[in-house]
Amino acid sequence: MAAAAPPPPTVPAELNMDLPTSYPLFTRIRLAAKPDVPVIHKMIHQMAVFERLSDQCSATEPSLAATLFSKNNPFESFTVFLIEASTTPFPSSSSTGVNHKFIPIHKTLNLDLPISDPESEKFTSSTMEDDVIVAGFVLFFPNYSTFLAKPGFYIEDLFVRESYRRKGLGKMLLSAVAKQAVAMGYGRVEWVVLDWNVNAIKFYEQMGADVMQEWRVCRLTGDALQGYATASGTDGLDLI
Amino acid sequence: MATAATPPPTTAASELNMYIPTNQPLLTRIRLAANPDVPAIHKMIYQMAAFQRLADQCFSTESSLSTTLFSKDNHFESFTVFLIEVSTKSFPSSSAAHHPEFTPIHKTLNVHPPVSDPEPETFKSSTMEDEVFVAGFVLFFPNYTMSVAKPGFYIQDLFVRKSYRRMGLGKMLLAVVARQAVEMGYGRVEWVVLDWNTNAIKFYEEMGAYVVKEWMVYRLISDGLQAFAATNDLEK
Numbered sequence: 363m364a365a366a367a368p369p370p371p372t373v374p375a376e377l378n379m380d381l382p383t384s385y386p387l388f389t390r391i392r393l394a395a396k397p398d399v400p401v402i403h404k405m406i407h408q409m410a411v412f413e414r415l416s417d418q419c420s421a422t423e424p425s426l427a428a429t430l431f432s433k434n435n436p437f438e439s440f441t442v443f444l445i446e447a448s449t450t451p452f453p454s455s456s457s458t459g460v461n462h463k464f465i466p467i468h469k470t471l472n473l474d475l476p477i478s479d480p481e482s483e484k485f486t487s488s489t490m491e492d493d494v495i496v497a498g499f500v501l502f503f504p505n506y507s508t509f510l511a512k513p514g515f516y517i518e519d520l521f522v523r524e525s526y527r528r529k530g531l532g533k534m535l536l537s538a539v540a541k542q543a544v545a546m547g548y549g550r551v552e553w554v555v556l557d558w559n560v561n562a563i564k565f566y567e568q569m570g571a572d573v574m575q576e577w578r579v580c581r582l583t584g585d586a587l588q589g590y591a592t593a594s595g596t597d598g599l600d601l602i
Numbered sequence: 603m604a605t606a607a608t609p610p611p612t613t614a615a616s617e618l619n620m621y622i623p624t625n626q627p628l629l630t631r632i633r634l635a636a637n638p639d640v641p642a643i644h645k646m647i648y649q650m651a652a653f654q655r656l657a658d659q660c661f662s663t664e665s666s667l668s669t670t671l672f673s674k675d676n677h678f679e680s681f682t683v684f685l686i687e688v689s690t691k692s693f694p695s696s697s698a699a700h701h702p703e704f705t706p707i708h709k710t711l712n713v714h715p716p717v718s719d720p721e722p723e724t725f726k727s728s729t730m731e732d733e734v735f736v737a738g739f740v741l742f743f744p745n746y747t748m749s750v751a752k753p754g755f756y757i758q759d760l761f762v763r764k765s766y767r768r769m770g771l772g773k774m775l776l777a778v779v780a781r782q783a784v785e786m787g788y789g790r791v792e793w794v795v796l797d798w799n800t801n802a803i804k805f806y807e808e809m810g811a812y813v814v815k816e817w818m819v820y821r822l823i824s825d826g827l828q829a830f831a832a833t834n835d836l837e838k
Contacts, residue, residue: 406748421751429751439679440746440753501748506681508647508741508759511662511670513681516756519748540822540831551827554817563818570826574819576796580803582780583754583790586810590780 384472388451389531391538392466394442394499396431397488399423401496402442404484409521413556436463437546440503443538445522445531446487447477447497467538471529479525498522500535507549514550515543533569554579610645620722620735628688628713630771632778633699633706635683635739637672638728640664642736643683645724650761677703678786681743684778686762686771687727689734698729707778711769719765738762740775747789754790755783776809794819 394402403423410419430440452468479485479495487494498521505516517539522531536551543551555562567573582590622628635643644664651660671681693699699706719725719735727734738761745756757779762771776791783791795802795813803813822830 410749415749419749421749425751426748429746429753439744501746503746504680504743505745505756506670506741506743506758509651509656509660509662511666513670516745518746537830537833540827544828544831549823549827551822552819554819556816557818558816566820569822569830571820571822571830572826574794574821576798577794577819578797578803579792579814579817579819580795580806580811581790581792581814582809582811587780587789587791588784589810590777591784592781 385476387471387473388448389469390446390452390466391443393436393461393464394444399427401485405521443500444496445498446494448494450493497526498531502539510549512549514548517553620719622713622717624714624716626713628711630709631687631693631706632684634701634704635685640668642725684740685736686738687734688737691733737766738771742779750789752789754788757793
């Protein structure tokens with residue numbers, strides 16, 4: 363956090379020294395936009411390190427900007443929510459960062475300890491509001507259920523920066539996606555988890571999600587996918 | 603629990619069986635589906651549900667399919683359906699099947715063993731071309747991989763009608779989605795398989811795909827979804 367948390371209140375000598383203190387953290391979930399690409403890019407790399415896949419991370423700021431933010435059609439295509447945090451309240455009348463397609467969601471958390479965020483300078487919000495730091499993101503997009511003949515949402519990535527973990531921010535992001543699905547009359551929300559990520563598995567089970575135990579994801583990529591390009595690998599399919 | 607939508611009516615009693623003897627050519631065509639194809643797609647979805655023993659969980663109707671799949675003409679940017687159609691005669695060269703974003707793909711197969719289709723009239727192509735019948739479909743849509751900052755395709759459904767199985771039609775549908783992904787510069791094509799379906803896994807591995815071993819799929823649906831969405835007292 364750029365600004366130090368307010369110092370704990372001084373306690374007069376005659377009062378009980380076991381008074382609890384709590385540190386409010388003001389959070390906001392909003393739609394991301396092109397100006398947020400630099401912080402999203404940094405978080406993607408941190409996420410890749412966490413997943414032990416950083417050698418496979420080739421996203422750049424221009425490629426993210428071109429593929430995620432070339433059109434303003436959130437919820438119809440790839441969509442990113444950011445969760446931002448501040449030690450000072452967000453102004454209630456602020457319209458900064460508001461995309462008319464989504465009204466930001468606020469929640470005040472009461473923490474036992476102040477946040478210690480050594481990288482806060484690198485994650486200041488693109489809205490340029492004082493003391494607002496990006497703490498995480500969720501990327502999701504519509505999928506389709508044939509049996510329901512309804513869209514749903516698929517959550518591709520959910521990430522909370524290390525300094526902000528275990529405070530409910532991931533759950534807030536998931537909940538925001540679920541609310542959006544329900545508001546749009548969608549049928550399902552789906553995602554995948556790495557089978558060694560015991561914290562995440564416990565979290566998902568507690569929130570009432572079902573694991574599709576027998577499902578395995580199949581993937582065609584790299585050279586194997588390139589083999590299907592026109593004029594090769596298609597067993598004599600003719601073009602009219 | 604809402605009752606499942608009633609399945610589409612069974613074929614008229616007078617429907618003639620279509621029979622193609624061994625070693626006769628079967629001409630196939632893959633094209634983009636459109637709104638007029640909804641009735642055939644709807645029937646195939648019910649056949650697919652029956653095959654998966656999930657017919658009581660199938661609630662799709664012609665109108666819900668039409669609204670969700672074909673209300674906008676934004677192929678490949680959203681939910682997309684390819685149909686594979688068959689005929690014993692050549693497809694006309696100027697065709698109702700053409701779409702500005704996708705030129706139909708043709709292949710001629712030699713039938714072995716013979717094909718017997720008991721419901722050709724039910725699956726007559728919406729293009730109204732003579733003797734052209736819908737044999738299967740694939741439904742897919744864009745997904746996104748953050749680490750490479752590229753879209754891909756996710757294949758939700760792949761279905762070939764019973765009379766036309768084991769001739770390579772499913773493989774053709776998969777190959778065409780893969781080709782479309784490559785042409786659009788996309789990075790991956792993905793789908794799911796049941797872990798006990800060794801035949802399917804073998805088929806997919808032979809096509810060059812691999813099982814992503816560490817991933818487990820989670821899902822929030824119906825009551826669980828409603829309940830979770832209602833929690834957390836998030837303020838606006």
